[in-house]
Amino acid sequence: DIANRSISIYHWNWDKPVEYVTRESERCGNKKITKYFLLSVFPDGSMDYYKIEDDTSELYQRYESVFTNYKSSVFEPELLISTQDYQALISDSKMMVLPDLKELDFRLNAYRKDKEISKSKLTRLLKSFVETNEEYREEIERILKNLNKNTYQYQEVVRKASKAGNPPLINLATSLGRKFVKHCRDTSRVVFNPCLKSDVVKVFQHIYTLKDEEDSKKLYYYVGKKEPMKFTLVNACHIRRITVLEGALDDDFKKFIFDQLSVNFIRNNDYTVVPFLRKYIEEFKKLNSQ
Incomplete structure (x- = not known):
């Protein structure tokens, strides 16, 4: 040229x-x-x-x-x-x-991977999630059926699966994982994972x-x-x-x-x-x- x-x-x-x-x-x-x-x-x-x-x-x-x-x-x-x-x-x-710095501050302060959630509260979150995300009903019902502890650490509920250690209940790398984290954050202010990159990138695309x-x-x-x-x-x-x-x-x-x-x-x-x-x-x- x-x-x-x-x-x-x-x-x-x-x-x-x-x-x-x-x-x-x-x-x-x-x-x-x-x-x-x-x-x-x-x-x-x-x-x-x-x-x-x-x-x-x-x-x-x-x-x-x-x-x-x-x-x-x-x-x-x-x-x-x-x-x-x-x-x-x-x-x-x-x-x-x-990104919204107040939201960023909230997520970082609200999240700790060793923070715990009760089985009953986790059950309520999973059931409320499937009400608006019917396509994941089969997976959510399987997770509900396998809940066998009274409490779960946040990292046990949602995180990216790795070869080391036990797998989480929900893999953060999947669409189910990302949507469930957003649902919990938006409806109950429960931050299982900040998900900063996947959320913020929408602002910059x-x-x-x-x-x-x-x-x-x-x-x-x-x-x-x-x-x-x-x-x-x-x-x-x-x-x-x-x-x-x-x-x-x-x-x-x-x-x-x-x-x-x-x-x-x-x-x-x-x-x-x-x-x-x-x-x-x-x-x-x-x-x-x-």
């Missing part, structure tokens, strides 16, 4: 030229030098690349105004997208999406948008993971802001932007945090610096 200056592995379907602009600043002695990098993409998928470093030019001043005016202690402009009737600025932020109720020209989004099993809590997602400078963030333009976050050839089939054309700008920069 870069060598031929043409997009070949992505179906480009915007019928007007589009410009993508990024900024790069570095200090040279006491002076800060700022450059702008522009990638133009045409309706046929062909591309042109430019570096703009003459700070007296009208084009430089135009970009400088946008990137400077929308920079704040929270937001850092990343990518300016311009096409006929539309212009939008994507900014990174210092805000991140995290896919691309989520958050409306600005006070300003229709702004939209916030964060980008999760396509593969939940690769997720870890340290990978909290940055919230990014789209600010509409010209036109409106209608469905067509919004789809045009977000489709470019879900390509499968930039980050090993995962989402990109900004439209993938920024990666092309970086590739052009490397090519022109050689």
Whole structure:
């Protein structure tokens, strides 16, 4: 794509030229030098690349105004997208999406693997669970039939089965295990297992948008993971802001932007945090610096 200056592995379907602009600043002695990098993409998928470093030019001043005016202690402009009737600025932020910390604190404090539950209470939980999960009735009835102790440690009830030691009553690695843990936590505040990864990952999958109720020209989004099993809590997602400078963030333009976050050839089939054309700008920069 870069060598031929043409997009070949992505179906480009915007019928007007589009410009993508990024900024790069570095200090040279006491002076800060700022450059702008522009990638133009045409309706046929062909591309042109430019570096703009003459700070007296009208084009430089135009970009400088946008990137400077929308920079704040929270937001850092990343990518300016311009096409006929539309212009939008994507900014990174210092805000991140995290799981509910109160819920997290509750689960961690409520769970101890050696904590005990009585046979009668466990029986009630199993019976109430099967009332809304009929597909597990046969398994639950088998478990109820085999309850032969007055009390059970939490780790004896639900955990991931291992080769060492006796197996639990319910294997946490199964859908039954995960659903039963959630049922007990939601209905009785009994935490057999925090299940942090399997629950929290739902918050971080896919691309989520958050409306600005006070300003229709702004939209916030964060980008999760396509593969939940690769997720870890340290990978909290940055919230990014789209600010509409010209036109409106209608469905067509919004789809045009977000489709470019879900390509499968930039980050090993995962989402990109900004439209993938920024990666092309970086590739052009490397090519022109050689």
